Amino acid sequence: MEVKINAFVIKSIDYKENDKLLTLYSLESGKITASIKGVKKSGAKLKFASEPFCFAEYILAEKNGRYTVINASYIDSFYNLRLDLKKYYACAVIGEIINVFAEPDVSDKALFSLAINAIKDVCYKGEEISTLASFLYSAINALGYGFNSYTCHACESIIKGRVFYRFKDGLFSCHNCLSEGFNEIKEETYKAFLNVVNGVEEDNKFLDGQVYLIKFLLYYLNYKTDVKLKSGEALTAFLQETSGAK
Numbered sequence: 001m002e003v004k005i006n007a008f009v010i011k012s013i014d015y016k017e018n019d020k021l022l023t024l025y026s027l028e029s030g031k032i033t034a035s036i037k038g039v040k041k042s043g044a045k046l047k048f049a050s051e052p053f054c055f056a057e058y059i060l061a062e063k064n065g066r067y068t069v070i071n072a073s074y075i076d077s078f079y080n081l082r083l084d085l086k087k088y089y090a091c092a093v094i095g096e097i098i099n100v101f102a103e104p105d106v107s108d109k110a111l112f113s114l115a116i117n118a119i120k121d122v123c124y125k126g127e128e129i130s131t132l133a134s135f136l137y138s139a140i141n142a143l144g145y146g147f148n149s150y151t152c153h154a155c156e157s158i159i160k161g162r163v164f165y166r167f168k169d170g171l172f173s174c175h176n177c178l179s180e181g182f183n184e185i186k187e188e189t190y191k192a193f194l195n196v197v198n199g200v201e202e203d204n205k206f207l208d209g210q211v212y213l214i215k216f217l218l219y220y221l222n223y224k225t226d227v228k229l230k231s232g233e234a235l236t237a238f239l240q241e242t243s244g245a246k
């Protein structure tokens with residue numbers, strides 16, 4: 001039986017002598033694992049279809065519940081990602097989130113379009129960190145670990161000055177309304193969070209707050225799910241090195 005899917009590669013690992021094993025994320029069937037033969041040989045016709053983040057129409061052959069890629073026609077290779085480490089690391093976070101949290105064989109059109117649009121923006125626009133922060137915020141909500149609010153939990157105002165957060169129930173607090181269990185977070189993190197909530201696209205010039213926000217969102221996800229993303233650590237280490245944000 002043959003299946004046609006629109007999908008991008010979220011993971012590609014060596015398999016047997018000349019093959020690879022791909023984890024694809026598809027519009028039609030969610031996450032799918034498929035082998036692709038001979039792509040490690042030079043000049044292999046389908047080599048492109050085994051590269052990370054390649055977005056293509058894949059034709060799979062199914063046999064005993066296992067899939068093999070028999071053809072692919074590419075939609076976008078997102079080649080820029082291979083030329084720019086920051087872009088590559090940002091997309092690695094998107095790929096890992098999908099790999100860890102998306103369900104196998106279940107279509108999720110909203111999550112698929114969130115992910116593919118974020119990869120597109122990271123690849124072709126300059127504001128990759130802002131794009132990644134928005135993706136993380138939206139993906140966390142889409143996966144059901146959403147944020148309760150963005151105003152102070154007690155006085156319900158937008159917080160000015162010092163900001164506090166309680167991870168247990170996902171609440172912000174201003175200094176006046178503080179109660180037990182809140183930890184202070186950076187004001188820049190909160191400002192960047194509000195911009196994401198309001199859909200404000202930020203310039204890379206104001207990178208610090210966005211880097212803090214990404215760390216905050218990854219910590220939040222870790223708190224809620226116990227999953228620590230390897231790609232998240234690689235990205236934040238890279239950003240700290242290149243931007244000087246602490």
Ligand SMILES: [Zn+2]
Pocket residue numbers: 152153154155156157173174175176177
């Ligand atoms: Zn308050």
